[in-house]
Amino acid sequence: MSKHDKEFGISSWAVDNRVTVYILTALITITGIVAYITMPREDFPEIIENKIYISTVFPGNSPEDVEKLVIKPLEKEIKNISGVDKITSNSYQDYGMIVAEFADDVTIEIAKQRVKDKVDNVKADTDWPNLDNGSKVEPNVFELNISEEVPILNINLQGPYTAQQLKEYGKLLQDDIEEIAEVKQVDILGVDDKEVEIAVDIFKMSAAQVSFDDIQNAVRYENMTLSGGNLITQGSRNNIRIVGEIQDPSELENVIVKNAGGIVYLKDIARISFKEKERTTFAREGAQEVVMLNVKKRANQNMISAIEQVKEKLNTAKSTYLPANLSIELTNDQSSRVEHQVDELSNHIIFGIILVMIVLMFTMGLRNSLFVGAAIPLSMLMAFSILSMFGLTLNTMVLFGLVMGLGMLVDDGIVVVDNVFANMKKGMDRYTASKLGIGEIAWPVISSTATTLMAFLPFALWPGTMGKFMKYFPITLTITLTASLFVAMVVNAAMTGGSMDIEDRNVSKKSAKRWSIIFTILAVIFVLLGNMYDSKLMRAVGHLAIISLVLMWLYKIKLYQWTQDFQHNFFPRMEDKYKDFLAKILEGRRAWWAFGGIIALLVLSVMLIGAFPRKVLFFPDNIPNQVIAYIEYPEGTDISKTDKATRFVENQIISILTKYVDPKTKENFLAESIVAQVGVGAGNPNVDAGNQSETPYKGKVTVNFSEFQYRQGVNTADILEEIRMKIKGIAGAKVTVEKDSNGPPAGYPISLQLTGIDYAQMLRESEKIIAFIESKNIPGIERLSVDVNKESPELEVQVDRVNAGSAGVSTGQLGMNLRRSVYGQEISTYKENDDDYNIVMRMQEDQRKNESILFNQPLTFRNPNTGQVMQVPISAVSTTEKKTTYNQIKRKNQKRIMTIYSNVLTGYNADEITKTIERELKSYKMPREITYSFSGVQEEQGKNQSFLMKALFLALAGITLIIVLQFNSVSKTLVILFTVLLSFSGVFYGYVIANMDFVILMTMMGIISLAGIVVKNGIVLMDFFVLLLDRKVEERGVKSHDDLPLSEIKEVIIESGKSRLRPVLLTASTAVLGLIPLAIGLNFNFFTLITDLNPHIFIGGDNVVFWGPLAWTIIFGLTYATVLTLVMVPVMFYLVKRIKYRLRDRREKRREAELASS
16 A cells, blocks of 8 residues: 555544444434424524613603703713723603614623613712602613514404404403513504593682692592501401502592692592593504504514414414404514525525536436435534524524535535545445545545635624624534535445445336335325325325336436436546646646736736726615605604604505405405504604604504515515605605615615714704705715704793792792693502503693693692792793704714715615715815714625625635645645636626626625635645645655656646546536525425425525625636636646746756856
């Protein structure tokens, strides 16, 4: 045995212990299947951003007061916390929100604790504000999991019932559904809570000389149950319990509020009613009023399982306590979309496996292709087991990682099996061929896998939200490719050592007859039973038997002969032609001409991409699955007016979508639901994220489209534009139409942030900037808006301190009286069953909405000096002035900001529009006090583009290090790395020819991935050059490669090129074919094929839009680089040797000349 005939320990062990390996394979299969079935499924990964939120409710205060009294003191402390990267805040009417963004190296738990400590310090200050009841304003510190905030299902209740009756049924369902472990909470929308209102008649109250304090004290001290202690008497211990809680709101009517000078009952001066609170929300489905239940799931829980259990609860409720005439409609069902996404990608995987197996069967034979093909399911099942063990969910990112790795999973197996096959052809038995064949290529296979992993590992370092979103991609690929290496080195070793054969055998007549009988019996039995019992599983078994029967006879009659012809005729001819081609191209100057030609092609590709620049997108431009119309009036608009405008928009959208009703089914095949919300729940998450204040001036209409394959070819992007055109003009309202976003939130595509101090100046400047940009007529901008306005109406009350003080009235007393009159005050609680309702005291509606009555009401109080009851009209000690205030105040890192934003119309490029705006603004004269920058998508684009460039350099550095360690040679490393440049050239050609947009995230990820994939072939080729040269050195008995004649090196290059043609072409073609279904969006449903014999074939869908650019990038680069690698690596290796020999010859001649002269 030659010293270069070496074995690889673990592979040789697997060949010797095949039974152990087979049992291990069975265990991997079982655990993988269990993991796949039990893993929670979701659309995109759950993301908990490294942000801590501090929300503070401060009723009755304007945004400026909230900023001054709450936000600024908190920001001052929070900015000193170590690890804080950025602080943003929003101050609204009655409410404030701060978001502290931490560095990635600070855990969310530590960040939350640090913020809590600082908040406690601020609350301890003496000047921290108090609420009406005397308690301190209490900031709430929390982290936010996006997946727990987005509803996974809407349940709409309709019927011949009042809103409150529907709500009662909703509460019963709410209690039932919240028992499900996977469900976090259920919110009820479309109806408000009830309250006990004490509506005071100010004229009667004044006449009776009763104050709000009198009413508060009387009700509070009457409506209570308390313990009086224990009475011990005659050896008995009795608890004294004073029961005074009201059992019915009407009992409050007889509460005495004053007895001096005559008894005054509460009913004498006020009207008590148990009613719905003032309306703050409307909800409709298909223009019909509904009570809506929003179901939200817990983090890391199975969405599909949660929704299935919700549906079971609803079915149980319908059959037990819900009335028959109560209509229940389910909308926004996320489980169907997630199931479709998972099924679609799963089918891409199956389709990819079939394509890969067909290629392997034609090139290696059926038996050998099964050895190699086993790597795909086994590697994936191992990945499922490991991912499930670490608590990961089955989402789009994980599944795409599997699709991405699909073609690469067989790469190691191809090289292993091909080398064993070559050794067996040389006359070795399968046992020896397996040990030596794997030993020869073990380290090149390991290093080539390591280089591939090195390309993906930098993605795990991706910072920020996008990193948390994308990290599943490298994690999945790393696990899967490592698993494929294990399969190649262990499982394939055992299989080849035990069962490999040089020649395939066709199915014999006897076997064909026997299996035909078995398959026919199985098909008949299971298809009949499946149709009788409507069992999909039984039908699937029967249909699989039919498909197997057809494939067996197809293989026997045609496929076997085709595969033999391909293996023994076509491929050998191709190898011979390639050998002749290498022999010719390595002759004389042809090698230099070839090298120069490839360099010229590389330069040409760069020039082409410069001459025909691609449009740049940050994230793939998705096909709308939802269209959302936002309606916004100025703050202060009554909710009824907003609801009227929302109804108009709703009806316009319904009229657009009615033409998509299927005449046969009478169902709308395009729109699953049209849901309208007004007030609560109607905010725009891009603008109102975190805003918990009431928004009666906002409305929202959401159209949920059916899944892609059911849309009958209708492009929902066209519907989006049609809706935009139809609902443009509503007097006094701002209407924007958007689509659902792909991936993590990044803000608006056009987003210009102004920073300054004087908000009034900034607002004036924002209006000038909007006018300036609009004057440039830049196409593609939907509508420029600014997120801050000074349109919130405000009635400012100025207290005359001298007059008020002389009358014994304080500013706080006057302010509290007005607050109680208008806003009301919670003075006690009414308990009914398990529910608590606030008892609220305020002026009756007609009076509190009358400015004259409100400000002429007398302040009733007792003079502390004389003891007499005093009454002073509010208007006597104060004046009022109508003003406007800001709807919100935004801050970033302790500076005030506001944002000019817009959507981009369909068909236009946000990056181009932003660059145009940036160019135009250079000529705009901005005040010194105000600065501007691009935020939103552009800010995220800059951050991620910067990281991806670093990731590319990290990947190349890691790949270079591995190649150097493998070959210990600079020249060999450079030759292999040159293939990476060739792949980039292929990407450029592909994008220009296909006229594709450059999607920053996906294209850059594809380019970085390519760096690791294409060097595989270079390593395999180079290692075989070295292996054959080592054998030549041993045969010749010389010291090194450089002692061999150049002619022999050339022969080795040609021979090894021929030997490695098959594995190089196979590894590249399987990687490309594995991605083809995803790249072209070919959807072939194998599950329905075997259950219903209907594959539901269609082209397109969400996955092709999202992942297509990445798939095409790899296909373009890998195809081009593989073809040129087969030329470039032999040529460059040969040229390097020629240069080395020429330099050596010159040195020797110089040395000889020196010796001769001496």
